[in-house]
Amino acid sequence: MGRLLELMLNGRPRTDAVADNLLLLDYLREIVGLTGTKTGCDGGECGACTVLVDDRPRLSCLTLAATLQGRRVDTIESLARDGRLSAVQRGFHEKLGSQCGYCTPGFIMASAGLLRRNPSPNENEIRAALGSNICRCTGYVKIIEAVKYAAELHAAGASP
């Protein structure tokens, strides 16, 4: 079975016919073509597919697209504004919070979600917010630095 899904995707209204069992992850990657959201595991283990649904981090691999009727979904592709990186993107780039880059969209979306609800998190709050994302390259040290730096940029006026 399927239905017409209407949602706000990266700030634009969008309508698609989707099967009831279609995962949000597959909707984004295979139907819309937004491949910035990554698949890193067989379901709910790694956080690479994290997106924001109404500003809250959500694993798109455990979410049915059809449940998002009328909701606001933001992916990694939505963050840059007018060709400039957002605060979190800049943090991950400049502080080397990203090496191979594969977990990066998930980490960045989880971090953006954190800064949207808590603009100046301490280190423990950063660790807690990113506790369900796995990175295999960095050892997380520079990811923490990246989020701290992003919070500073955000405080200075940059969008998260």
Added chain:
Amino acid sequence: MNETVPARNIGSYVPMIDGPEKVSGRAKYTADLIAPGMLAGRIYRSPYSHAEILEVDIAEALRLPGVKAIVTGADCDRTFGVLPIARSEHPLARDKVRYRGEPVAAVAAIDDATAKRAIGLIRLKVRELPAYYTAQAALVPAACNIHAHRPGNVERDVLFELGSVEQGFGDADLVREASYNCAEVCQNQMEMHAAVADYDRERARMTVHASTQVPYYVHLMLAQILDMDMSRIRVVKPHVGGGFGCRTETLNVELIAALLAKRAGGCVRMMINREETFITHRGRPETDIRLKLGLRRDGRITAVECECYQRGGAHSGYGIVTILYAGSMLYAIYDLHNVKYIGKRVLTNTPPCGAFRGHGTVDIRFAFESLLDQMAHELELDPIAVRRANYLTAPTFTDNDLMVNSYGLPECVDWVERASGWKARKGRLGNAKGLGFACSHYISGASKPVNWTGEPHATVKIKLDFDGSIVVLSGAADIGQGSTTILAQTVGEVLGLDLARIRVLTGDSEVVPKDNGSYSSRVTFMVGNAAIEAAHHLRRVLVEAAARKLEAKPEEIECLGEIYRAGAQDKGLTFNEVVTEALRDTGTITVTGNYSTIPQSHGGKKYRGAAIGGTMGYSYSAQVVEVRVDEDTGVVSVDKVWVAHDCGKALNRLTVEGQVQGSVWMGMGQAMSEETAYHDGLLITGNMLDYRVPTIEDSPPIEVGIVESNDPHGPFGAKEAGEGSLAAFLPALTNAIADAIGVRFNDLPVTPDRVFAAVEKRRRAHNGRSRAA
């Protein structure tokens, strides 16, 4: 007026030049290459560990509407493998299956759901054979041979004795022997394996995009497996989500995708899942080590005897090299003379092992640094003083003929001793807290390539055209370590140009020069040197053009990057003016830089395989780990790590720090929680919850000290930075636990279960003694 000066590009903190793509979601990885009409590939895998194949029945699957191609072992009788002397693996099993999960057949269909249904219709008939899941079981004389050409299931026996261990142990004041077991671990890089193979039947050409560390090997193996001329094959490496060694070898994933694409006459996207990525494996083998050391009262090591068994899995893979590294790399860190090594690489009915970060050196280093710590304790010597008593003096050659030109280990040791407050804090933290220390080292590229063709080890080309942009062409595979950035930095440094002028093109065999790939930490050293040579050639061309235009001699020309001038009073020419002049006679300029290792670095001939371990430069690392042990739960927390790494010269301090922190942390995973476990050959840890990778909440601050020993052959003095710091974490952790609670762990990983059991055992023994008293 601001004086123009050449841009400086090395030695500072430089974000990766491909970072903006990665943080914006624009970076394309293999699975992201979605095209209309492409087929979905899936693999049917053996449910048996060891069996003779009687029949693979695909008739019903072929009848399923939407199925476009099915291939089985019957379609390819050719073998592949990373070592030319051990290519014994079929992309799809023929005659026998040798591990649970080995590919037997594969389907290409119009969509994934159809491919999945077709897989369910394939029938495999077999005659089961006895299966062996440990090295010991496979070595039993009555065991049947997993491969006919490897009698007794021994992939490789290694034996050497350099000096006399009998005499060495005779000279010792203390001789101790211990056994160690390190569980098998897997790279578990974030990107699951993927390949997109596109066969053009009209022109008989194959294009393969693959998540690989060595596109060149993929190219060679595709030609071999597909029986196609290499000129008809194009291999592209898109962005790659990590590798850590498992993608050094060509994997069955890309070969099967290509077989399907050729059969279907179309484009096949093969994306295997996390469990299949674990099964494809190529991780670090389970290793059993018996180590015996002789020590004098002054801390000098008098003899080393080491016996090492590796459970290699069902195919040869890198096995011969891994078991040789484990022996050869006993050397080149301390001044050792009487050394005996017995190594056995064993074939078993488990997924094939491969080259994992720190290839061959990690488990041996764990044993060595553990026993050294234990013996230092027994002799009441400071573990750091014991290391100091055994330093090498560079330049030197080791007893097994390894060339050591730069040796920053003493500075690494001094740095961590100072930074951690070792002298004041060691043994005095109390409350089940402790400090542990250890050292490690690694090569900067294997001095002999796997495929010896006589070509240079690395070739880099630079193109300069009317637009004045510098285009660096290299086959070096950036897998997240930052090699593309290093290439831009080295070229920019020689030419004095800002990175904004420099573009780096990599990863497409149609365009870039061949490269031996990203393994054994070779890229910065070898490709970096080739890039420097190419940049010097280009600079010479530009200086000569400027000299012509300015009517001066080339040696009078001063290159300031954006300005070329003939003396300080001269207003000079802009870079674009020099380019225009340089292009007048030849048009588009291309220059080439090459690099080859020197014969003295190729290792010796004192035993069979003694070339393994030879390199142009060894990196060195020292670590102090601070732990807290909860004796009621067995949970060990790492509170802090201090690590110093001798990388010769940090071309990019940001990426050096990132590589060193990542290495230390990966060592932590192996030491504390990671293990691939099997039940009768069935992988039972094939996901990221059961294969327990440390999360951000488990992971400590890691403070990095960079030591620069300026290697005489390194690019601007640089050596490797991405592997050498992994190994020291493991023994530094167990040494710290011994310091904290007085219990020594010789088996990895040190899980809370093991700690709890050991603490309980000690408690009971203690209570028993109390009662007896």
